[in-house]
Amino acid sequence: MKEYKHFINGDYVGSQSGKTFENRCPVDNHLLGMVHEADKQDVDLAVKSAKTALKGPWGKMSQSQRTELLNKVADRINERFDEFLEAECLDTGKPHSIARHIDIPRGAANFKAFSETLANHPTESFRLDTPDGNGAVNVGHRTPKGVIAVVSPWNLPLLLMTWKVGPALACGNTVVVKPSEETPATTTLLGEVMNECGVPAGVFNVVHGFGAGSAGEFLTTHPLVDAITFTGETSTGEAIVKAAALGLRSISMECGGKNPGIVFADCDMDKAVEGTMRSAFVNCGQVCLGTERVYVERPIFDEFVKRLKEGVAKLKLGRPEDEDANFGPLVSLEHRNKVHSYYRLAIQEGATVEIGGGIPDMGEALNDGAWIEPTIWTGLPDDARVIKEEIFGPCCHIRPFDTEEEVIALANDTDYGLAATIWSENSARSIRVAEQMETGLVWINSWFLRDLRTAFGGAKQSGIGREGGVHGLEFYTELKNICIKL
Numbered sequence: 001m002k003e004y005k006h007f008i009n010g011d012y013v014g015s016q017s018g019k020t021f022e023n024r025c026p027v028d029n030h031l032l033g034m035v036h037e038a039d040k041q042d043v044d045l046a047v048k049s050a051k052t053a054l055k056g057p058w059g060k061m062s063q064s065q066r067t068e069l070l071n072k073v074a075d076r077i078n079e080r081f082d083e084f085l086e087a088e089c090l091d092t093g094k095p096h097s098i099a100r101h102i103d104i105p106r107g108a109a110n111f112k113a114f115s116e117t118l119a120n121h122p123t124e125s126f127r128l129d130t131p132d133g134n135g136a137v138n139v140g141h142r143t144p145k146g147v148i149a150v151v152s153p154w155n156l157p158l159l160l161m162t163w164k165v166g167p168a169l170a171c172g173n174t175v176v177v178k179p180s181e182e183t184p185a186t187t188t189l190l191g192e193v194m195n196e197c198g199v200p201a202g203v204f205n206v207v208h209g210f211g212a213g214s215a216g217e218f219l220t221t222h223p224l225v226d227a228i229t230f231t232g233e234t235s236t237g238e239a240i241v242k243a244a245a246l247g248l249r250s251i252s253m254e255c256g257g258k259n260p261g262i263v264f265a266d267c268d269m270d271k272a273v274e275g276t277m278r279s280a281f282v283n284c285g286q287v288c289l290g291t292e293r294v295y296v297e298r299p300i301f302d303e304f305v306k307r308l309k310e311g312v313a314k315l316k317l318g319r320p321e322d323e324d325a326n327f328g329p330l331v332s333l334e335h336r337n338k339v340h341s342y343y344r345l346a347i348q349e350g351a352t353v354e355i356g357g358g359i360p361d362m363g364e365a366l367n368d369g370a371w372i373e374p375t376i377w378t379g380l381p382d383d384a385r386v387i388k389e390e391i392f393g394p395c396c397h398i399r400p401f402d403t404e405e406e407v408i409a410l411a412n413d414t415d416y417g418l419a420a421t422i423w424s425e426n427s428a429r430s431i432r433v434a435e436q437m438e439t440g441l442v443w444i445n446s447w448f449l450r451d452l453r454t455a456f457g458g459a460k461q462s463g464i465g466r467e468g469g470v471h472g473l474e475f476y477t478e479l480k481n482i483c484i485k486l
């Protein structure tokens with residue numbers, strides 16, 4: 001049985017209290033191993049290691065040396081690709097066929113993309129006229145923020161964690177990562193890679209545990225943490241913002257979504273159906289950018305519902321290593337209970353279940369796993385909880401609309417503002433609608449097509465700040481203005 005220890009100052013260490021918790025595989029609920037749960041002393045040790053490392057060889061490294069080291073980290077993840085793949089799929093239950101193309105390669109790429117983008121970004125410079133006629137020159141100078149706390153979720157564990165650790169290290173910070181309690185494996189494994197590549201001890205640290213009253217809270221309230229970057233639920237984000245208020249630490253918040261997909265009658269139907277299949281059901285619907293509300297223009301509504309149902313009927317549920325499977329279980333039985341409670345609620349709220357709606361019979365070997373049926377509803381009122389609340393499962397509601405104005409109002413009628421997807425072959429209309437979406441991201445005729453140089457983040461209750469490309473510089477560095485009188 002595996003033991004997942006903290007990674008502090010370049011070493012794997014157990015909890016000083018000896019406290020551990022179980023890590024189970026959602027495919028069949030078998031016990032994968034025991035995870036050490038960090039208490040205050042463990043977190044304190046990790047944060048102090050990160051603080052000390054800022055003044056060690058890491059702090060003296062040039063930008064190009066850091067870039068070289070982070071490129072090595074990316075290469076080493078790719079060399080150990082199969083181990084990362086296996087670990088990620090056991091923790092999450094997701095099919096190898098998906099993690100092989102998304103989680104692991106993109107997780108590795110995060111170490112390359114940011115160091116290269118940041119290295120090539122100029123800082124600002126202004127010449128100022130002065131009364132004596134000699135003038136002054138202002139030069140922007142960026143320094144690392146310091147110790148960054150990285151609190152990450154379970155849905156794309158390696159990818160979303162390195163999405164933060166990559167730019168944080170590229171900017172010269174040190175990090176203490178608190179991965180989700182559901183998915184400790186790949187973050188733990190990354191510690192080995194850091195040592196193999198010669199990343200100095202204390203630059204990358206990992207503490208395991210839960211949120212409130214555990215490692216998450218101890219880390220985000222630690223006074224030596226200089227900034228906190230978080231991805232997870234909006235309600236958790238609110239707790240972390242409160243923690244960050246103490247000592248006025250910077251925050252970057254990437255939170256929940258209840259994303260609309262808008263399908264106009266002039267869309268390319270094949271593309272719209274294929275794209276919505278992915279946006280609603282890939283990763284068992286556990287993608288923050290996923291579409292849970294689909295609005296379809298009335299003339300093509302029946303045809304679209306029929307085609308999406310056909311797509312769902314073809315999804316192949318199966319074990320991660322089954323190369324034909326494209327649909328795994330949810331991440332845990334606890335999350336399955338949550339999603340399933342929304343399936344029941346949808347019926348109470350008056351939904352027509354077009355397909356799915358229950359727990360599948362996966363056979364004796366898998367029935368203890370967190371399996372759930374991909375589900376489509378129609379017929380819910382616009383104020384139903386199923387329409388308003390983030391479910392984070394493989395389900396969507398489809399509603400007809402008649403006018404552009406109506407669908408814009410419906411799409412924006414939410415507290416969230418992460419992403420929207422528009423399907424139409426009329427570019428002028430797509431852009432006009434995109435500009436009116438109250439979201440941080442809009443995709444037209446695509447979904448989850450990511451260019452790492454672009455801004456990523458949510459509006460409204462979906463987040464605070466933007467990461468990605470040079471936008472990460474605002475959060476991961478302190479910008480100092482140096483004014484030189486000539």
Ligand code: NAD
Nearest residue numbers: 153154179180210211212216217232233236254255256288
């Ligand atoms: P979560 O909020 O339950 O947990 C996220 C992390 O926060 C975990 O590591 C958890 O242990 C920690 N945590 C929980 N309570 C804490 C506290 N009080 N103090 C400090 N840390 C705490 O989220 P989840 O269930 O792991 O992930 C699913 C959620 O993440 C969904 O809402 C989804 O939309 C969101 N998400 C957002 C994005 C984005 O980019 N906007 C990306 C992926 C997932």
